[in-house]
Amino acid sequence: xxxxxxxxxxxxxxxxxxxxxxxxxxxxxxxxxxxxxxxxxxxxxxxxxxxxxxxxxxxxxxxxxxxxxxxxxxxxxxxxxxxxxxxxxxxxxxxxxxxxxxxxxxxxxxxxxxxxxxxxxxxxxxxxxxxxxxxxxxxxxxxxxxxxxxxxxxxxxxxxxxxxxxxxxxxxxxxxxxxxxxxxxxxxxxxxxxxxxxxxxxxxxxxxxxxxxxxxxxxxxxxxxxxxxxxxxxxxxxxxxxxxxxxxxxxxxxxxxxxxxxxxxxxxxxxxxxxxxxxxxxxxxxxxxxxxxxxx
Amino acid sequence: xxxxxxxxxxxxxxxxxxxxxxxxxxxxxxxxxxxxxxxxxxxxxxxxxxxxxxxxxxxxxxxxxxxxxxxxxxxxxxxxxxxxxxxxxxxxxxxxxxxxxxxxxxxxxxxxxxxxxxxxxxxxxxxxxxxxxxxxxxxxxxxxxxxxxxxxxxxxxxxxxxxxxxxxxxxxxxxxxxxxxxxxxxxxxxxxxxxxxxxxxxxxxxxxxxxxxxxxxxxxxxxxxxxxxxxxxxxxxxxxxxxxxxxxxxxxxxxxxxxxxxxxxxxxxxxxxxxxxxxxxxxxxxxxxxxxxxxxxxxxxxxxxxxxxxxxxxx
Numbered sequence: 001x002x003x004x005x006x007x008x009x010x011x012x013x014x015x016x017x018x019x020x021x022x023x024x025x026x027x028x029x030x031x032x033x034x035x036x037x038x039x040x041x042x043x044x045x046x047x048x049x050x051x052x053x054x055x056x057x058x059x060x061x062x063x064x065x066x067x068x069x070x071x072x073x074x075x076x077x078x079x080x081x082x083x084x085x086x087x088x089x090x091x092x093x094x095x096x097x098x099x100x101x102x103x104x105x106x107x108x109x110x111x112x113x114x115x116x117x118x119x120x121x122x123x124x125x126x127x128x129x130x131x132x133x134x135x136x137x138x139x140x141x142x143x144x145x146x147x148x149x150x151x152x153x154x155x156x157x158x159x160x161x162x163x164x165x166x167x168x169x170x171x172x173x174x175x176x177x178x179x180x181x182x183x184x185x186x187x188x189x190x191x192x193x194x195x196x197x198x199x200x201x202x203x204x205x206x207x208x209x210x211x212x213x214x215x216x217x218x219x220x221x222x223x224x225x226x227x228x229x230x231x232x233x234x235x236x237x238x239x240x241x242x243x244x245x246x247x248x249x250x251x252x253x254x255x256x257x258x259x260x261x262x263x264x265x266x267x268x269x270x271x272x273x274x275x276x277x278x279x280x281x282x283x284x285x286x287x288x289x290x291x292x293x294x295x296x
Numbered sequence: 297x298x299x300x301x302x303x304x305x306x307x308x309x310x311x312x313x314x315x316x317x318x319x320x321x322x323x324x325x326x327x328x329x330x331x332x333x334x335x336x337x338x339x340x341x342x343x344x345x346x347x348x349x350x351x352x353x354x355x356x357x358x359x360x361x362x363x364x365x366x367x368x369x370x371x372x373x374x375x376x377x378x379x380x381x382x383x384x385x386x387x388x389x390x391x392x393x394x395x396x397x398x399x400x401x402x403x404x405x406x407x408x409x410x411x412x413x414x415x416x417x418x419x420x421x422x423x424x425x426x427x428x429x430x431x432x433x434x435x436x437x438x439x440x441x442x443x444x445x446x447x448x449x450x451x452x453x454x455x456x457x458x459x460x461x462x463x464x465x466x467x468x469x470x471x472x473x474x475x476x477x478x479x480x481x482x483x484x485x486x487x488x489x490x491x492x493x494x495x496x497x498x499x500x501x502x503x504x505x506x507x508x509x510x511x512x513x514x515x516x517x518x519x520x521x522x523x524x525x526x527x528x529x530x531x532x533x534x535x536x537x538x539x540x541x542x543x544x545x546x547x548x549x550x551x552x553x554x555x556x557x558x559x560x561x562x563x564x565x566x567x568x569x570x571x572x573x574x575x576x577x578x579x580x581x582x583x584x585x586x587x588x589x590x591x592x593x594x595x596x597x598x599x600x601x602x603x604x605x606x607x608x609x610x611x
Contacts, residue, residue, distance in 0.1 A: 136318065139311045141545035141586050144579060148319065151567040151575045152326040228439045232549050235441045236564050251442055255553070259460065263449050270442035278437035 030286050037282035044276055048094035057085035059092040059245045068262045080250075080265045081257050090268060092245040097227060097276070100161050100240070104226040105219045107165035112172025113215055117203045119173075120180040130173070137170040143229065150238045157246075160239035164229055172218055179214045183207055221284035224277040231273055247273050301595060308587045315583045316369065320362050323572040365576070374577040379569050384577045388559065395558035397470055398550065399543045401478035402485075406539055410486035411532060414493020418501065418528070419520055428490055435487030440546060444480035444553035451476060461555045474556075481550045485539035492535045496528035503527075530601055537593030544586045 030038060047054065056076070062084030069079040077086040119130040137145065149163035183189060184207065192202045231248025233239035240246035242253065247269045254266030349355050353364060368375060374384035417428035438446075452460040464473030500506065501524050509519045548560025555561070559578060566574035 136311065136314050139315050139583055139587060141542055141582065143542075143545040143548065144582050144586075147545075147548070147563060147567060148322055148575070148579055151570075151572070152322045154327075155568070224437070231439055232441055235439075236549065236552050237568060238564070248439075248441075251439075251445060255445060258445055258449050259453060261453065266442075266445050266449075270439070270445065273439055273442060274434070274437045277439075278433065281437065282433075 030283075033282055034286040037279040037286075040275060040279040041283060044094055044272075044279070045098060047091055048098050051088075051091040051095055055085075055088035055091045057088045059084065059088040060243050068257070071264075077268060078264050080254070081262075086265060086268060089245040089250060090247070090272060093247045093250055093269065094272070096157065096240055096244060096246040097231065097248065097273070100157060100230045100246075101223050101227040103161045104164045104168060104230060105222050107162065108168035108172050108222065108226075109215055109219050111165065111169040112176055112218075113208070113211075115169065115173040116176035116180050116211075117207060119177050120184045120207070121199045121203050130177075134170045134174055137167075140167075142167045143232065146229065146233060147236075147238065150233065155238045155241065157234075157240045157244070160230060160233045164226060164233065167229075168222060168226065172222070175218060176211055176214060179211045180207055183210050217284060217287045220280065220287050224281035224284065227273065227277050227280070297598070300598065301591075304591050304594060308591055311587060312580070312584055316366060316580055317362065319576050319579045319583075320365055321358075323576050324358055324361075326570075326572065369577070369580065375573045377566075377574050378571045384574055387562065387574070388577060388581060391557060391559045391562050394474075394556050395547055395551070395560060398474050398477055398481065398556065398558060399540075399547050401471075401474050402481040402543055402547075403540045405478055405482035406486045406489055407536060409482070410489030411493050411536070413486075413490040414532070415497055415525055415528075417490070418494040418497025419524065425494070428494060432487040432491040432494075435483050436491075438483060440480050440484060441549050441553050443483050444477065444550055447476045447480055448554070477550045477554045477556060480553070481543060481546060485542070485546075489532065489536055489539060493528065493532045496531045497524055500524045500528040530597075533593070533597055533600055537590070537596070541586055541589040541593065544582055544589065 062079060062082045064083050066075075066079050066083035067081055069075050069083075071078045075085050075087065077090070080086055080089065115130055115134075119127040140148070145167040146160070146163040149166055150159055153159040153163070189202060189206055192206055230239060231246075231251070234246050234248035235252040237252070240249050242249065250269035251266045251273070254263070254269065257263070258266045353361055356364070365375065372385060374388065376383055377387060380387075413428050413431075417425040448460055451457045458476050459473055462473055464470040506519060506523050509523050510516070545560070547558060548564060550556070551558040551561040552564055559582070562574065563578040563582075565571075566578065
C-alpha cells in the first residue's frame with residue numbers, strides 16, 4: 001500500500017500545495033484525517049510484519065484451563081474459548097486479513113488492467129466481446145459470484161481470495177477501460193502507433209503509466225471492500241479455516257462466546273476490521289479525490 | 297415506455313440464459329464426481345454406481361445435461377437436493393418468505409434513514425451535518441456480520457429486547473425477530489446512501505436556479521422541496537437502487553449470523569455440503585431477482601427523470 005500512497009502524491013509534488021509547504025509532502029495533500037489514516041494503516045502493516053516478534057504467545061496453542069481469562073498482565077487482552085492469547089491471535093490475524101485483501105486487490109488490479117488494455121487496444125469486436133463478458137459478470141451480485149467460485153474450487157483462504165478477486169475484476173476493468181480509451185484517442189498514442197510501435201509497447205509504455213494513478217486509487221478504494229468481503233466469506237465458513245488466526249474468522253468464532261457473555265474476541269477482532277477498513281477507505285477517498293482532480 | 301420495458305425484459309432473459317450456462321458449467325467443472333458424493337464414502341458395487349449414474353443422467357454429454365436442467369428449470373422443476381433428496385423448488389419456496397421479509401425491511405430502512413439523514417444533513421448543515429458525515433464513515437466501515445453481532449450482544453443478550461435467533465411467524469412477531477437482522481443488513485448501505493444524498497443536496501443547494509428562486513422570494517421550504525430535494529433525488533435513486541439490489545446477496549451474511557432459515561443460509565449450507573443441485577438453483581434464482589430489481593430501478597429512473605433516453609442505449 002506504500003506505493004498507492006506515494007505515487008499519485010509524487011506525481012503532484014510540483015503542485016501548488018507542494019510549493020506552499022515545501023517538504024510538507026504528504027501531509028499537505030492528505031489533510032489531518034488522511035495523515036491519521038496513513039499512520040493507522042502503517043501501524044497495522046507493521047504489526048502484521050512484526051507479529052512473530054511482538055506476539056507474546058503462540059497464536060494457535062492455548063490451554064483449556066485458561067479459557068476466557070479477562071485482560072491482565074499475563075494476557076494483555078485476555079484469552080479465547082480455547083485459552084489462546086487474544087493479542088497474539090489479533091497480531092497474526094492482521095497478517096491473514098491484510099495479506100488476503102492485498103492479494104485480492106493485486107489480482108483484480110492486474111486482471112482488470114489487462115482486460116482494459118486489451119479491449120482498448122484492439123477495439124472493435126474484441127472490445128465488444130470483453131464488454132459482453134463483463135456485462136454477464138455484472139449480472140451476478142459480487143458476493144454471489146464469490147460464493148459460486150468457492151462452491152466450485154472448495155473452501156479455503158486461497159480459494160476465497162481468488163473468488164473475490166474474480167468478483168472485483170469486472171468493476172476494475174470497466175473503470176480502467178474508460179480511462180484507457182480516453183488516453184488511446186490522444187494524438188501521441190496515435191503518433192506512436194503510426195511510428196510502427198507494437199501494441200504491447202504502446203500499451204505498456206504509454207497507456208499503462210498514464211492510467212497508473214487510476215489503477216492505484218482503485219486499488220486503495222477496493223482494499224477496504226476486499227477486507228470486508230473476505231472477512232464475510234471467512235465468517236460464512238467459506239474462507240480462512242480454523243485454527244488459522246484471521247479477524248473475520250475470529251468474529252465468527254467469538255459468536256458463541258459472545259452469547260455466553262464473553263464478547264472480547266468478537267469485539268476486538270471486529271474493531272480491528274472496522275479500524276483497518278476506515279483507515280484504508282479514507283486513504284482511498286483522499287487519493288481518489290486528488291487523482292480525479294476533485295476537491296475531497 | 298412499453299417498448300423500453302419490453303426491450304429490457306428481453307435483455308434480462310438473454311442475460312439469464314447465459315448466466316444459467318455459466319452457473320451450470322461452473323458446477324460441471326468442479327472437481328469431484330457427483331456419484332462419489334452420493335454414495336458418501338461407502339463402498340458400493342460398480343453396478344450400483346452405474347445405476348446411480350444412469351438415474352442422474354451422469355453419463356450424458358454436458359450439453360445434453362445442461363439442456364435437461366434448463367428445460368426443467370423453465371417448467372419449474374429445479375431438480376432435487378443431492379443430500380436430502382428434497383425437491384429444490386419446494387425447499388427454495390419454504391426459504392423465500394424469510395429472505396423477502398428481511399430484504400424488504402432492510403430496503404425500507406435504507407430509504408428512510410439513508411435518504412432522510414442525507415437530506416437533513418445537506419439542508420441544515422452545521423453540527424447535524426458533521427454528525428451524519430461521521431456516522432456514515434463509521435457505518436460504512438462496519439461489516440454487516442460485525443454489526444449483527446454487536447446488535448445481538450447489546451439488544452438481545454444484555455437488554456433482552458429482541459430474540460437472538462429465528463425468523464418468527466405472523467406479522468408482528470416477524471417484525472420483532474427481523475428488526476436486528478434488518479438493521480445490521482441496512483447499516484452500511486444506509487451510510488453510503490446518506491453520504492451520497494448529502495453531497496447531492498449540497499451541490500443542488502449551490503446551483504443558480506436555487507439562488508434565483510430564493511432571490512425571487514420563493515419561501516425556503518418550497519425551494520428546498522421543489523428545487524433542491526427533487527433534483528437531488530436523481531443520483532440518490534441510482535445509489536439506493538444499487539444498494540437494494542445488493543441486499544439479495546448480502547442477506548446471506550446476516551441470515552448466517554442470526555441463523556435465519558432464508559435463501560442465503562440454504563445456499564451456504566449447500567456450498568459447504570457440495571450439494572450442487574441446490575447451489576445451481578439458488579444461484580440462478582438470486583441472479584434472476586438481482587436482474588429484476590435492477591430492471592425495476594431503471595424503469596423508475598426513467599419515470600422520475602423524463603430526460604432519460606428511453607429509446608437509446610441506457611448507459
